Amino acid sequence: MSSPHASPRTAPPVRRFLPPGLLFALPFLVLFGVFMVWPLAQGLWMSLTDASFSAHAPAFVGLDNFTEAFGDAEMWRGLWHTVWFTLLSTVPLVLVALGMALLVHTGLPGQWVWRLAFFAPYLLPVGVVSLLWIWLYQPDLGLYNHLLRAVGLDGVAWLSDESVAMYAIVLATLWWTVGFNFLLFLAALQAVPDHLYEAAAIDGAGAWRRLWSITLPQLGRITAVVTVLQILASLKVFEQVYLLTKGGPDNSTRPILEYMYDVGFTGYRLGYASAISYIFFVLVLLASAVQIVALRRKEK
């Protein structure tokens, strides 16, 4: 496997069946082709057929699936729930993470504990997170309603009240994933050059002044990047909703990806599910395009 060039100084490059560079890329390219390009193409093809889990061969139906989807109120609801979740979750996931990082970065004692407290939930599998929060939110026995009653308030039907369920999911998600953004901010804070603060200290700038005039401006780029990553991550919401509420009550929290899953694996309509997955893909691409343009403009 070693030494494709026996003696690079004398031998002219030999024409081989496969150039060595391609050989190196080949394992990835094979996996990439088989498990990404092929399924992407197959999904697109299926979206134009009435493919299902039943025995009959899928028939080409043109754009029927897409026409149906655009007239499907449940599809639009799912799309809206995904967008709504993204709007609700992105702001706290960025701001709380930033606040945590700023506080930890002040260098107060107990660094190790703070990092563990804020980041540990991110290491939990979504199954554990959902079991835990179902128990926390349990209307009669859960911790949060015990605490509410202890201060004289009424308990809340966290996951079964339509007007609360989405916020409850956002709260659980905030707890679960904020640690990731927190670490990104913390790393960026530690990269802010010390001499900026030293200069400010000499000029007699106080703590607030230094926060507003040095720290936050230095974090502009990382904040933009974290926000972009967060929006893309939030758009992909599915698992915690599926496990916490199964999309309920009355499908009032079901995101587009869960609708796709339900249509495909519960309704067995693979063609229609593929069409929905492509509508979701277009949403992700649109969000990415807007953000790329926005980031470019910011950098100029």
Add this chain to the structure above:
Amino acid sequence: MVSTDVTARPAAPVLPRASAAARPRRGTNLTLGESGLARVLALLALAVSAVLWLLPLAWALLTAFKSEQDASDPVDWFWPKHGWTLDGFTTVVERGALPLWMLNSLLIAGAVTAVTVLVSAMAGYAFSRTLFAGRRGLFALTVAAVLVPPQMLIVPWFQQMLTLGIADTYAAVILPQTVAPVMVFILKKHFDSLPRELEEAARIDGAGHWRIFWSVLLPLSRPMLAAVAIFVFIGAWNNFLWPFVSTSDPALMTLPVGITSVKDAYGVQYAQTMASAVLAALPLVAVFVFFQRHIVKSVATTGLGGQ
């Protein structure tokens, strides 16, 4: 000669952000100043948020060590009337599925990590250091693929596993997870940042591409490879959707999938449910406690996806 060069060159210039994170913290008061009041307020805010963040975990632990009867006692909801017990844990372990799920998760996440790191590093090397027809086009395609959300592929993947005849096997769970365009991108950029003199010295000594890749570049890249591996492992260990969709055989269940199946099967056994949640959470949290620095670094360098 080559080896002395290798040791003389720590990866510091390669990972500016990570090395900044690992640097011993000087001037810790630079942001806060000398004000005592500011310190107290900041400490208070930190303590309150840490308590809020640890509360759910504490509640899980509290419940796990109670009897079922005490766990669902609406009046004495904090301190158990009948004392603490390990019954929840013993029941969960005796039922026997949890160790199997852990083993499956370890096997699957381990395989996904090994394959992804090796294959992505090789591709990163190819895109960074070699010339072949179509290289630019293939790399552009890889970068574009970063935008594809894997969730949209579960329906075609499912069909594909049937076509390939590997439905409901370890291979079906593992293979689709090994395609990580973003890791190829990160490793390509990383190799781009390594100085080329070392390889040239090795090439003069007669080393081919494989030797240069395996004996020169990979040893130099250990911190970056570790960062990528940790990130991939956490993702695979916690992955729910694809393992959930691709397997129906209970013998193939991973931890995240298995643990949610218990809830459906046994209903409202809160102490047992929390005991299994605690056991399921334990491995990665324990790993984090021991390797905090590495994991923090991994997230900081890999999490940005090379942006």
